[in-house]
Every structure is written in structure tokens, then in C-alpha cells.
Amino acid sequence: xxRPFGCLIVLLGVLLASVGVIVLWLIAxxxxxxxxxxxxxxxxxxxxxxxLLVGLAAGVAGIRLTRGxxxxxxxxxxxxxxxxxxxxxxxxxxxxxxPAELRKLARAFNTMTERLxxxxxxxxxxxxxxSHELRTxxxxxxxxxxxxxxxxxxxDEAHLRPILEETEVLARLIEDLRTLxxxxxxxxxxxxxxxxxGGFLDDIASAHxxxxxxxxxxxxxxxxxxxxxxxxxxxxxxxxxxxxNLIDNALKSVPRGGHVRLQAESAAGGFIRFAxxxxxxxxxxxxxxVVFERFTRAPGSRGSGxxxxxxxxxxxxxxxxxxxxxxxDGVGTRVILELxxx
Numbered sequence: 001x002x003r004p005f006g007c008l009i010v011l012l013g014v015l016l017a018s019v020g021v022i023v024l025w026l027i028a029x030x031x032x033x034x035x036x037x038x039x040x041x042x043x044x045x046x047x048x049x050x051x052l053l054v055g056l057a058a059g060v061a062g063i064r065l066t067r068g069x070x071x072x073x074x075x076x077x078x079x080x081x082x083x084x085x086x087x088x089x090x091x092x093x094x095x096x097x098x099p100a101e102l103r104k105l106a107r108a109f110n111t112m113t114e115r116l117x118x119x120x121x122x123x124x125x126x127x128x129x130x131s132h133e134l135r136t137x138x139x140x141x142x143x144x145x146x147x148x149x150x151x152x153x154x155x156d157e158a159h160l161r162p163i164l165e166e167t168e169v170l171a172r173l174i175e176d177l178r179t180l181x182x183x184x185x186x187x188x189x190x191x192x193x194x195x196x197x198g199g200f201l202d203d204i205a206s207a208h209x210x211x212x213x214x215x216x217x218x219x220x221x222x223x224x225x226x227x228x229x230x231x232x233x234x235x236x237x238x239x240x241x242x243x244x245n246l247i248d249n250a251l252k253s254v255p256r257g258g259h260v261r262l263q264a265e266s267a268a269g270g271f272i273r274f275a276x277x278x279x280x281x282x283x284x285x286x287x288x289x290v291v292f293e294r295f296t297r298a299p300g301s302r303g304s305g306x307x308x309x310x311x312x313x314x315x316x317x318x319x320x321x322x323x324x325x326x327x328x329d330g331v332g333t334r335v336i337l338e339l340x341x342x
Contacts, residue, residue, distance in 0.1 A: 183313030216256035
């Protein structure tokens, strides 16, 4: 915006100089300081006329330039006031002409309001989803407590345990929401330390071995030699949370006699590629595009629907990436996450 206003100042300066020259010449003529005849007068008259015409032209150009800038700036000021009032759908027209800086400012303003509108829609959607998720456990807790108070139910384990279980559901939901909100805001604390993958992955599998054996599912660990000897700079607690969640999801979906594999291998570009592969029913087609979004759940699932969204947030906080697709030979599910070794 500096160049247009600089040009405007120059034009106004030319106009003022022109008017000043004419005024001085008239004063000199009135008081007899300049002769009405002679070579000087012959030069002064056309020079003054030319100066006046140049000044007028400069004035007209300055007015047009001012109007070309003032109109769009006024629109931007009005639009900013609307956004201040919460109207995030406000947009301004990008002027066809005028200073390039003004067009750039208009486009930046529209990009800003688009992001504000998207963030507001996301916030409203999250509030609606959280309200929905809280409603069910609160209804169970309230119903059981009212029955106990009214003497309809005895205060035994059969009626107290559902209350305890639903409070645990609420506690997990609140903690998941807190973790997700911190991660999405870029404020999730990561306590990185050098972690050797071999023993780390074996420990994670061992924690799920009893459950897998009880369900008749084979749980195996497949780590190549390079990856097993690699030390990665990660938050081991957060990475364990991600991999444990993926294994837990796999064990829930795989029928008796199925297989779940925890894999790790070295990848190009200084990355380690982890994968949890199963031969279960796979991800429903309608969920493939949104599987890592908040509150996405498979039919019949009682989870919060936040596990994979948290997994993505933690992986991205480590500078990595995560994806999901079909398992071996197109059967089941394979979730892949790649993390930098440094």
C-alpha cells in the first residue's frame, strides 16, 4: 500500500506547487513586481498555464486513485466489523484493479474468514458429539441411582457395578477429549527419549498376549533386524498408547482362530514403519474416508470413537504419518504409521 499513497502525495504536491506558482505570479502582477510586458511575461503566462493544467490533471488523478483505494478499504473495515460480531461467513470482493497490495489483503481476509468459519463449525460439531456421547452413561448412572434411592433396586453389586462402569466410561471420554484437544492445538507434551524398538515392541505384545490367547487369536511380533537394533527418539508412553490401541481394536474385530501381527521395519528417508495387521472383517467401506476422524465408530462398537483420532494426533505430533487400508491379500485391516528415527 506504500506505493499508491506515495504516488498520491506526489500528485497532491504537484497540484499545490502549481497553485502556488499561479498565486505568486498573480500577486507579483498586482503589485507591479512583474512586468506585464517583455520576455519574462511572455514566458510566465504559458508556463503558469501549463503548470495549472498539470496541477489539475494531478488533482483528478489523485482523486481517482483515492476513490479506488478508499472504496475497497471501506468494505474491508465493514467486513472486519461483521466478523467481530461473529459473522464468519463474511467475504469481501477482490477488486479487479487498483493496487496489488489491496487485492492481496482482500484475498488474505477471505482466507482468514474461511478458516474461522470452518473452526466454528468444527467446534459446534464437537460440542454436539460430546453431548451425545455423555448422554448415554449419564442416563444409566441416573437411572440406577434413582432406583437405589427409591428402594426399587437393592444396593448390591449387580446394581452398583453398572454405575461404576459408566463412570469409568465418562473418565476415559474426558481424558481422551483432553488428549485430543491438546494434540490438535499443538500443545501435547512429548517426553522424548531414545527407545530401542526390539524390547519395546515385545513388551507391548506381551501385555496383550493373555487376552489374545484367551480369545483364540495368534498375536505375533515381526521386526526386521535393522529396526530391532534401531533406537528412535520418541515419547514411549504415547507411542505405546497408539500401538496398544491399534492392537486392542484388532483383537476386538478378529474372530477366534484369526491372526494379529505387530510389525516394524526400516523405511526410506530415515523413517521406521510400524504396522498392525489383522485378518478380521476389515474397515467398512463407508468408514474408510473418515476412520481417523473424531467419534468414528464401527457398527456395534461401544468405544468413544476417539482412539484413532488420538493415534493420528500423536503420530503427527512426532512428525510422522498414519494410514489405514486392507490387510494381507486384501483381507482384514492394516494400519501403518511411520515415524522419523530422529
